[in-house]
Amino acid sequence: MDNYFIWSGKPELFTIPKIPLPFSVSIVGLLFAYFVWTYVIGQQEEKGKNSKRKSAEKTKKTNKWILLGGFLVVSQIVGIPLNLFVFDSLGPISIRWYGLLFAGSFVIGYQWGTTMYRDLGFNQTQIDSLLTHMIVAVVAGARLGHCLFYDPVYYLSNPLKILAMWEGGLASHGAAIGIVLAIYLFSQKNNSFSFWAIMDRMMLLVAVGTAFIRLGNFFNSEIIGEPTDLPWAIVFAQDDLLPRHPTMLYESFSYMLGLGLFSYMYYAFKKKPPEGLLFGVFLIYMFTARFIIEISKTSQAAFEEVFMSMGQWLSIPFILFGIWVLLFVGMKNYKLQQQKL
Numbered sequence: 001m002d003n004y005f006i007w008s009g010k011p012e013l014f015t016i017p018k019i020p021l022p023f024s025v026s027i028v029g030l031l032f033a034y035f036v037w038t039y040v041i042g043q044q045e046e047k048g049k050n051s052k053r054k055s056a057e058k059t060k061k062t063n064k065w066i067l068l069g070g071f072l073v074v075s076q077i078v079g080i081p082l083n084l085f086v087f088d089s090l091g092p093i094s095i096r097w098y099g100l101l102f103a104g105s106f107v108i109g110y111q112w113g114t115t116m117y118r119d120l121g122f123n124q125t126q127i128d129s130l131l132t133h134m135i136v137a138v139v140a141g142a143r144l145g146h147c148l149f150y151d152p153v154y155y156l157s158n159p160l161k162i163l164a165m166w167e168g169g170l171a172s173h174g175a176a177i178g179i180v181l182a183i184y185l186f187s188q189k190n191n192s193f194s195f196w197a198i199m200d201r202m203m204l205l206v207a208v209g210t211a212f213i214r215l216g217n218f219f220n221s222e223i224i225g226e227p228t229d230l231p232w233a234i235v236f237a238q239d240d241l242l243p244r245h246p247t248m249l250y251e252s253f254s255y256m257l258g259l260g261l262f263s264y265m266y267y268a269f270k271k272k273p274p275e276g277l278l279f280g281v282f283l284i285y286m287f288t289a290r291f292i293i294e295i296s297k298t299s300q301a302a303f304e305e306v307f308m309s310m311g312q313w314l315s316i317p318f319i320l321f322g323i324w325v326l327l328f329v330g331m332k333n334y335k336l337q338q339q340k341l
Helices: 027-050 057-079 097-120 124-150 152-157 159-163 172-189 195-219 247-268 277-296 310-340
Strands: 005-007 012-016 019-026 086-090 093-096 234-236
Touching: 012 097, 019 027, 019 057, 027 057, 093 097, 097 124, 097 195, 124 152, 124 159, 124 172, 124 195, 124 310, 152 159, 172 195, 172 310, 195 247, 195 277, 195 310, 247 277, 277 310
Parallel strands: 005 234
Antiparallel strands: 012 093, 019 086
């Protein structure tokens, strides 16, 4: 064991101690107030667009804050007596590596995505709407994917546990399905933009996210591999003292390589790749890498797996779909683009 790297790091970067609040706060009340405020402001802005009257910008901002304050006061008057998740203190709050990397991927994705989609012709409102769709799709899809793919019996018997994301459990295959559905719905509402063109650019952002998330798995000492005597094996001290495949690092590294490939293709076509080409290549590359790396992983499913792991079974449809997209969408548009040159 002395010949192997021993990982005994903690998932937490640091912990913020318990902070007492000067007054009680109803979390449900705050959320309700925020959503009502957002709806009311949206309705007012819509009426303002249709009206010929234009009030001063300073007055509009003042009214927004007055409305928000009123909604917050009402929410607490109702929420505290009803005991709707009332808190008298905050913390202790642990800042975890996984959470930072997960959030960091969204920050990078937002900044890079804003540039790419603005080049495609999106305005800022459309960009914000698209990336909001993506955040919801990734989180909801990944959580539901884990619950339904890897331990359906438990979660269907305890449906409220599906919401307990703090207990862990996200599946990349579920996130992938969520992304496709979210972008399809978005493209239907904004039909001036091609579904394939949106997906091509989104794959660059997804590659960043998957690479970051697998690094987060390393800090959590999770998704570890089978025991091995290979020289680059790692001993995950929080699990046992056996040298194992660092499968999460295999995946992170392969996704970074993929990001380099996809970025090269994107800029080689001068930010205008043939529609569907990047999406098809992404699906084939990423899920083939996942299929291969799954060989070295320990079992992730709660039930017995036959012939292949659950991750491998789930990767096959994505690989086949990627081949179809590449051949019948990407290559078709590539030929059309070449003919125009």
